[in-house]
Amino acid sequence: MLNAIGxxxxxxxxxxxxxxxIQANQLFVHSKNLRVKYYVKDKKKxxxxxxxxxxxxxxxxALVPNSAMLLVGGHGGGKTTLVKLLGRMxxxxxLDEIESSIVRGHPQLTEEKLTGTLKLGKLMKDGVExxxxxxxxxxxxxxxxxxxxxxxxxxDILLSLLAEGKVKYYDAITTIEKYTLYxxxxxxxxxxxxx
Numbered sequence: 001m002l003n004a005i006g007x008x009x010x011x012x013x014x015x016x017x018x019x020x021x022i023q024a025n026q027l028f029v030h031s032k033n034l035r036v037k038y039y040v041k042d043k044k045k046x047x048x049x050x051x052x053x054x055x056x057x058x059x060x061x062a063l064v065p066n067s068a069m070l071l072v073g074g075h076g077g078g079k080t081t082l083v084k085l086l087g088r089m090x091x092x093x094x095l096d097e098i099e100s101s102i103v104r105g106h107p108q109l110t111e112e113k114l115t116g117t118l119k120l121g122k123l124m125k126d127g128v129e130x131x132x133x134x135x136x137x138x139x140x141x142x143x144x145x146x147x148x149x150x151x152x153x154x155x156d157i158l159l160s161l162l163a164e165g166k167v168k169y170y171d172a173i174t175t176i177e178k179y180t181l182y183x184x185x186x187x188x189x190x191x192x193x194x195x
Contacts, residue, residue, distance in 0.1 A: 015059055018089045022055055022082070058082060061180065062090050068162055068181040070147070075186050080145050083182040087141040090180075101139035105149035114154055115169045131172035137161075140179055147183040 034053040037046050054071070061069040071079040080102070087098045103114060116133040123129060136142060144150075144158065161167050165176045 011063075014090070015063070018059060018086065019051065019055060021089070022085065023052060055082070058086055058182070061182070062086055064180075066165070066179055068183065071182060071184045072187065073184075074188060079184040080143065083143050083184075087143070091141050093139075093141060097135075097139075098141060098143070101135040101141065102143045102145055103136050105144060105146035105154075107149060107151055109150060109154050111154070111157065111169065114157055115167055116172075118170065129170050129172070131169050131174075133167075133169075133174055137167055137174060137176070142179055142181040144181070144183040146186055148185045148187060 032053040034051045034056050036049045036051055036056075038049065039045075040047050058069060058071075061067045071083070073079055084095060084098050084102075087093060088095055091098075103109070114134065115137055116131045119130045119132055147155075147158075150158070157167065161176055161179075162181070167174050167176065
């Protein structure tokens with residue numbers, strides 16, 4: 001029981017430190033606030049805390065297992081930067097590791113660039129199809145930048161990942177057990193995929 005309480009307190013501190021650090025350094029500017037009511041056990045009453053809405057919801061998404069969140073806004077609003085920084089703070093991954101697991105949406109994004117590729121040496125030498133999964137697939141922290149620019153086929157691959165927790169490429173299937181996914185959308189940008 002003590003260990004669980006210690007872990008809960010550690011997570012609580014990490015969450016508050018993350019919110020405070022991003023706010024103090026103005027790494028993401030908010031226009032709306034979220035009023036959170038909570039019970040103060042010592043005082044036996046409820047209290048209200050005002051938090052930045054988008055940042056708070058992004059943090060909550062990071063805490064919920066196998067969660068996904070869509071951030072909508074104009075170009076240069078800090079959506080991708082925010083989730084990269086949250087990834088650094090919550091996972092301890094280096095920013096370059098997070099950067100290499102980002103999928104940047106565009107209509108020419110192929111299945112190979114999204115999911116994986118074959119080991120060509122093994123294929124040519126032994127005729128064996130062995131898949132090397134992309135970092136986006138293997139990473140816990142997943143970011144899809146400009147998801148609105150993906151083709152319906154690429155979106156189907158992502159929906160399979162979200163709904164089933166599985167990704168298939170050739171005859172290989174990998175299971176995605178745990179992940180946190182953020183997608184960004186710039187609805188006004190040129191290049192938004194339309195059927």
